[in-house]
Amino acid sequence: MVLRGNHRIAPEVGRAYARAVRRLAPIGPQEPRQPWLKLLGDGADTAPHAAPGSCAVEIVPQDYLAEQFVLQEVLDRHHRAGVPFDEIAVIARNGAMLQRLVRMFQAQGVPVQQSMSDVVLNQEPAVHPLLRILDVVADPEAQPVELPEALTLLTSRYGEADSMTLRNLRQVLRQQERRSAVGEPRSSDELLCAAINTPEDPVVAAVQAQERYRHLTRGAARISAMIRSGRAAFDAATGPEELLWAIWDAAGVSAHWAGVSRKPTAEGRVADQDLDAVMALFQAAERFADQNPGATPQAFVDHMERLELPMDTLAKTSAGDQAVEVLTPASAAGREFDTVILTGLQEGAWPNLNPRGQLLGGGQLVDVVEGRTDTSAQSPLVKRMSVLQDEYRLFASAVSRAKRRLFAVAVHGQEESPSMLLDLVVPPNERTARGSAIPRPITAPRLIAELRCHLEHSFQRELDGATASPADEQEREAAARALARLAHDGLTGAHPDQWWGLPELSTEDPLLGPEDVVRVSPSSVQTAVESPLQWFTSAAGGVEATDFSRMLGSLIHEIAEHHPTETEVDVLLKELEQRWHSLGRDEGWEAERDRRRAETMIGKLAQYFRAAQQEGREVEARELQVEATLEVPVPEVQHTDEDGAVTPEARPDLTRTVQIRGVIDRVERTADGKLFVIDLKTGRGKPTKDDIVTHAQLGAYQLLVSLGAVDQALTSAAGEDQGSGTARPERPSGSLGAALLHVGTGVKKIDLQGQTALGEGDSWPLEQVTLAAQVMSGARYDAFHASQGRGCRIGALCPLCTDAKQVTQP
Structure with a gap:
């Protein structure tokens, strides 16, 4: 059957299609080609009743500008021409560009839909973790999950952990391990693996049982449940579909993702794409099982991970309302759209003239079937022309998807040239000059931001003394009316109630009430002060x-x-070599430099351990957990009278409870029974000689010694090691002072900054702890820049930095 008439393509788009058809070698009956070629010759319309259309071409110097022109074209067609989003298609030659376009549309808040046939399934964020877990549970030897795999799963869609969550989880697990460990405490890496492999581990179970850590352990618990469910369902007769379903069902995210996907937000679009990817994975597992009866789940995982190109899928995807379609020429076949945008028209990319079927000889098989076995047909030039014909067919198919509007964009830069196919859309002599150098596609967030910015600057100029002209007042009123209309339609950020800095403070109450316990660590005292x-x-x-x-x-x-008394450098260096891999450092000159720095630190440690033994100090404890509770006075209350005068009112009768809790790196005892507290520092900086005299962290450690908390902690630790209780000392041990042991500075000898022992009249550590408790329980927090030229560590919230400001400042 021959289709002779055109019932949908506008004449302008039809001419672009005709130019592409003219490049195709005639095959079969020529009658269907004639109306299109006639359209180029005399301009006779093949579809006289079709709506008017247009074609346009843009050549830009950067990939970013190409994406901006694509975005602007989509928004112009939707807002100005009234074309629904689902009547707009963006077609690119390869999947990598499709992924970039999808991310760009999602970032700009434009609804977008991509066919799963254009997706490399094993690279989808919702699919890759399922394949990894499927591989783990299908292992007949049931090997535990190693650290790299555990980190990958924890930071996946199912683990929901970011770097901050992982850091906090490591700290919580490590603290619980130190409290409950009988022997050598495990590292945080081992504890992370235990959280996935053995959730019944006492340390892991103790952390998961605490409600305040539920947000940290939720992802690890889900990954562990998925692995356990998969292993429980696995046996010799289990196929990939059944095992995959057991893993997916144990994740328990189906209902949540489905609910989120109904929301018109970026999170909703991500959830929608994740569900589509999982559906495609199940369809792929079903097809694999049908094609390979008796195949193991590991064979399916191996099959999926070998895929480097998109695979065909019959799985149904959610049909979101009003979404831009992002397609390849193959997935666009059989479809039609009001507007088609062609992107990625670069020389070498589209047309792609690289030979096909060279590995398995598929092209030679086609030549034999079609009778092209003579020498002339096998020449490289003929094969190149054959590939070019295929590219022309793809391009003609993509062009013919458009009904009224065809837009093409390409990049012309130092390393990229526009494709010759661009001339088929609009010949060079028919192109119009660009109206603006850089497009400014107006999305809803950008429009709201510009309207707010215009209002802010307009009022700021008036506050600065400038007189507003009638035109300025009209623009201001127009911007306000536009924001009001956008707010009425429910767009986020348009209503003043949603603007940062304008709503009243939710509370001006202090962080803690007088009856609350203030928990202070020695290291935080320094920062708070x-x-x-x-x-x-x-x-x-x-x-x-x-x-x-x-x-x-x-x-x-x-x-x-682990080696508190080892004075042999070789022993410590061997330990460093065994643990170095845990840092995940890639080989290279930077790794060699860091390795040499670490070896220098190890040498300084051995040097100090040797000196401590020679001076007669013995190691009493390392990583000792110490805590003490004391009462400190409540700060004076400020009263403001009707005239605005501020009168402080002291409350000496009121106190509040402060709990000091921390971990001391090393506690030594001299021959005469005095305690010496050491805090190990690995950074390059250190306090000055004047600062060390009243160093807050060391002062807090000495305060704990004077309160007897260190003796009590040593007694408790000794009782746990011996399996029996030990009597608490009647009076605190004497103190030799405290010191910072620097192993990361450039000093070659032992770099020990000591703080002399507290005298009977020294109350400054208690005063610093009291001040820190007042800061930590207060309602306002002052900003100070550190001395000695050290950079500000507050960040963008610092009011003293020149490059930081309040969100309400222009």
């Missing part, structure tokens, strides 16, 4: 991500804890 705002931002979660320097410091601490 020197920079209250930095302490508050850190306590609220605004801490730097764990970098390699911190990880290296933790490793040095662990080696010092």
Whole structure:
């Protein structure tokens, strides 16, 4: 059957299609080609009743601008031409560009839908973890999950952990391990693996039982449940479908994702795509089982992970209302759209003239079937022309998907050139000059931001003394009316109630009431005293991500804890070599430099351990958990009278409870029974000689010694080691002082900064703890910049930094 008429393509789009058809070698009856070729010749319309259309081409210097032009075209067609989103298609030659476009549309809040036939399934965030768990549970030897796999699963869609969550989970597990460990405490890596492999582990179970840590352990518990359910369902007769369902069902995310997917938000679109990917995975498992009867689940995993190209799928995907389609030419076949946008038209990419079927000889088989076995048909030029014909067919198919509007964009840069196919859309002599150099696609968030910015700057100029002209007042009123209309339609950020900085403070009450216990650690005393705002931002979660320097410091601490009296450098270096892999450092010159730095730290540790033995100090404990409770006075209350005068009112009769809790790296005892507290530092900086005299962290440690808390902790630790209780000493041990042991500085000899023992009249440590407790329980937090030129660690919230400001400032 021959289709002779055109019932949908506008004449302008038809001419672009005709130019593509003209490049195709004639095959079979030529009658269907004639109307299109005639359209190029005399302009006679093949579809006289079709709506008018248009074609346009843009050549830009950067990939980013190409994406912006695509976005602008979509928004213009939707808002100005009234084209529904589901009548707009963006077609690209390869899947990698499709993924970039999908991310771009999602970031801009444009609803987008991608066919699962264009997705490399094993790379989908919701599929990859399922395949990894399927591989783990299908292992006949039931090997436990190793650390790299555990981290991958914990940070997946199902583990829901980010770097901050992992860091907090490691700390919580490590603290619980130190409290309950009988022998050598396990590392945080071992505890993370235990949380997945053996959730009944006493330490893991104790942490999961606490409600305040539920947000940290939820992901690990889900991963563990998925693995356990899969292993329970696995046997020799279990196919990949049944095992995959057991794992998916144990995840318990189906109902939640389905509910989120109904919301018109970015999270909803992600959940919608995740559900589509999981559906496609189940369909792939079903087809694999049908094609390979008796195949094991591991064979299915191996099959899926070998895929490097999108696979065909018959799985149904959710049909979201009003979503832009992102397609390849193959997946767009058989469809039609009002508007088609062609992107990625680069020389070498589309057309892609690389030979096909070279590995398995598929092209040669086609040549034999079609009778092209003579020498002339096998020449490289003929094969190249054959590939070019295939590319023309793909391009013609993509062009013919459009009814009224065809838009093409390409990049012309130092390393990229536009494709010759661009000339088939609009010939160079028919192109119009671009109206603006850089597109400014107006999405809803961008429109709201610009309207708010215009209002803010307009009022700010008036506050600065400038006189508003009638035109300025009209623009201001128009912007306000536009925001009111957007707010009435429910767009986020348009209503003033949603603007940061304008609503009243939810509360001005202090962080803790007078009856609440203030929990203070010796290390936090230093920060709270020197920079209250930095302490508050850190306590609220605004801490730097764990970098390699911190990880290296933790490793040095662990080696010092496990070998507290080892004076042989070779023994410590061997321990470093055994643990180095846990840092996950790739080989290279940076790793070699860090390794040499770590070896230098180890050498300084051995040097100090040797000096301590020579001076007659014995190690009493390492990583000792110490706590003490004391009462401190409540700060004076400020009263403001009607005239605005502030009168402080002291309350000497009121006190509040402060609990000091911390971990001392090393406690030594001299021959005469005095205690010497050591805090190990692996950083490059250190306090000055003047600062060390009243160093708050060391002062807090000495306060714990004077209160007898260190003696009590030593007694408790000795009782646990011996399996029996030990009598608490009647009076605190004497103190030799405290010191910072620096192993990361450039000093070659032992770098020990000591703080002399407290005298009977020294009350400054208690005063610092009291001040820190007042800061930690207060309602306002001051900002101070550290001395000695050290950079501000508060960040964007610091009011003293020139590059930081309040969100309400212009």
